[in-house]
Amino acid sequence: MLLYKTIIGINKQLNKLVNIPFTQLESGADSLTKAGELMSSVGAKKAMIVTGRSSSMAIMPQLCESLKAHDIDYAIFNQVMPDPTIATVANGADFYKQFECDSIIAIGGGSPIDCAKVIGAKVVKDRPVRTMAGKLKIRRKLPPFLAIPTTAGTGSEATVAAVITDPSAQQKLAIIDPVLLPDFAILDPKLMTSLPPAMTAATGMDALTHAIEAYIGTYHTTLSDNYATEAIQKIFTNLPIAYENGQDLKAREEMAWASYEAGCAFTRAFVGYVHAIAHQLGGIYHIAHGQANAVLLPGVLRLLQPYCRQRLDNLADIIGLTGGDAFIEAVSNLNKQLNIPEGFKELKAEDIPMIAKRALEEAHGTYPVPGYLSQKQCEQLLHSLLIEETEEEALTV
Template sequence: MFLYKTVIGVNKQLNKLITIPFPHVEVGVNSISKAGELMSSAGAKKVMIVTGRVSSMGMTVPLCESLQAKNIDYAIFNQVTPDPTIATVVNGVDFYKKHNCDALIALGGGSPIDCAKVIGAKVVRDRPVRSLAGKLKIRRKLPPFLAIPTTAGTGSEATVAAVISDPVARQKFAVIDPVLLPDFAIIDPKLMTGLPQNMTAATGMDALTHAIEAYIGTYNTPLSDNYAKQAIEKIFAYLPKAYENGEDLEAREQMAIASYEAGCAFTRAFVGYVHAIAHQLGGMYHIPHGQANAVLLPMILRFLQPHCVKRMNELATVIGLSDGEAFIDAVIKLNQQLNIPASFPELQASDIPLIAKRALAEAHGTYPVPGYMNQKQCERLLRQFLVESPQCVNATAA
């Protein structure tokens, strides 16, 4: 624990020396039509559009029309799947070079945006993808880059990080550098109206987790606090509405803004144990990241609450509740409203020690958690998810 506190203390001071800019953001229905104008302003001549194989097909039409209106050529790389892999990044770089592209547009959820970030990183820093893992390994400006999220969850359009999967190691790793921040972001709620309920729920809870972990972590600042609280207030108000009625443009827009705000918060204040464990579950079992976060969040908050009582009470106030216990109950109720499961059927008891070891290595090497969790505690917490169990089980015992 002493070593962890030392590392986090040093990183906190170094973090203050790094300036994280904001992307130029366009918000509103049909704002995707501004893509050509934005890329033209950056001098783009031929854009590589990074997207998924199926989910974004219809959305590429207005995007391509906007580019054509500004005489910008484009090539569509639609090979991105959930949890993009090292191989996908390498294929993307080859595609970028083959088609003589000079700019990037990511269209989709967190997977295409993260994939585009690392494609751009490898274009300017031609090294093995795995060697880019960690902090400040790029340090060169990426090609002009526009992110167009089609889900309200990852906030990747506002962050300096990207997560890539290593299928051989059955593990995810993060690439973190301010140069990964997109130059532009378009938040168009119309692109999100067709999102299925389960994806609306999972991505929305991902955004909530970003905001909460940023707020209770020890790297928080007044700026990150403001973004986190604004996001949390919006998510509790609008996520159930977006879930019940996917065509509700107001709810979709407010959730998209909340996702962006949560991204602004956690890219400055980082995340915590929820993400550290969720990354391992995603890398090992391909559990959707937002869903993993949602299932883990109440249990982790119960564990950490004694270490951050004041901060948890403040979050309760944001949504009109009395204290941190009531706030955790509200998170559980929100999960229930969204039909989030309470366990991980994929989880194997034999994998728990390795999952815990990897999660704690990630968290203790990077994340400013408010309370320390050891290997034994993490394994005990994970065992709670082997079968359906009440989310209110207290995992704080040593």
């Protein structure tokens, strides 16, 4: 582990030298109407709108009208699916060139925003997506870029990272470069009111994981701590409300801000083991990222508690509890309140050694984890999350 600690120590110092700007924000109900004004301010004439196939019919007309009002043409690329792939990025870059676009607008959850980031990277630096994986592999400004999240979870509108799936390798590729940070973001709570409860829960827990992992990791700073703790307070207060009543605009807006703040925290202080394991589960079984994070989070925190006891005690204080044990229990109880599963039906016991190995390879030397887990610990955690298929379920397959 000495080698990993040395690498992380060096990277910590290098990380301080990297300037990470902040996205220019518009927020509040009906702030979507500002899209045209924002894109016009950077001279956009034809925007590529990157979105998913299920994008709301109520949202797209509002966006398009705002663009038209500022004489901005657009072309809609709606091929993004959950866990966007290398092929989707390539198709998107071809689309951008074919329709002679000069700017990008991403609207949707983390998948469209991440996909749009890498499309932009491929447009300005035409190289295989696999070779962009890692840190600082792009280093060329993207076209003018507006991110419009419709979920409160990934915080991708605030981050310098994007995750793309490589189906052939059953892996997710993390691409990290400050040029991936969107120029603008719109946080409009009205775009989130139709989000189903299960997705509200999963994306909200994704944001909570970002904030917690940023706070307990060794790259944390006063700035990242402030963002992380603000996000954690908002999530514990507002996520249950948004889950129970999706039409509550105040809770939706608070969650949008929490997602953004958590994004600001982890883009400066990074994530940890929860994400490393979740990436493997997503790449192999296509388990939704937010749900994977939520299921893994309490168990990973219990394993890491000996290495970050004071930090977890601090988080307990922030939400009005005493001690790290109480904080971990609060996370577990929040999962229960949101009807998050206690394990993974998709997980296969025979895959666990490979998943653990890949997760540790991703985490060690990359993420500033507070302490190091062993292969055995990681495997034991995954075994504890196996869910046996019932005989009734087997008969319905």
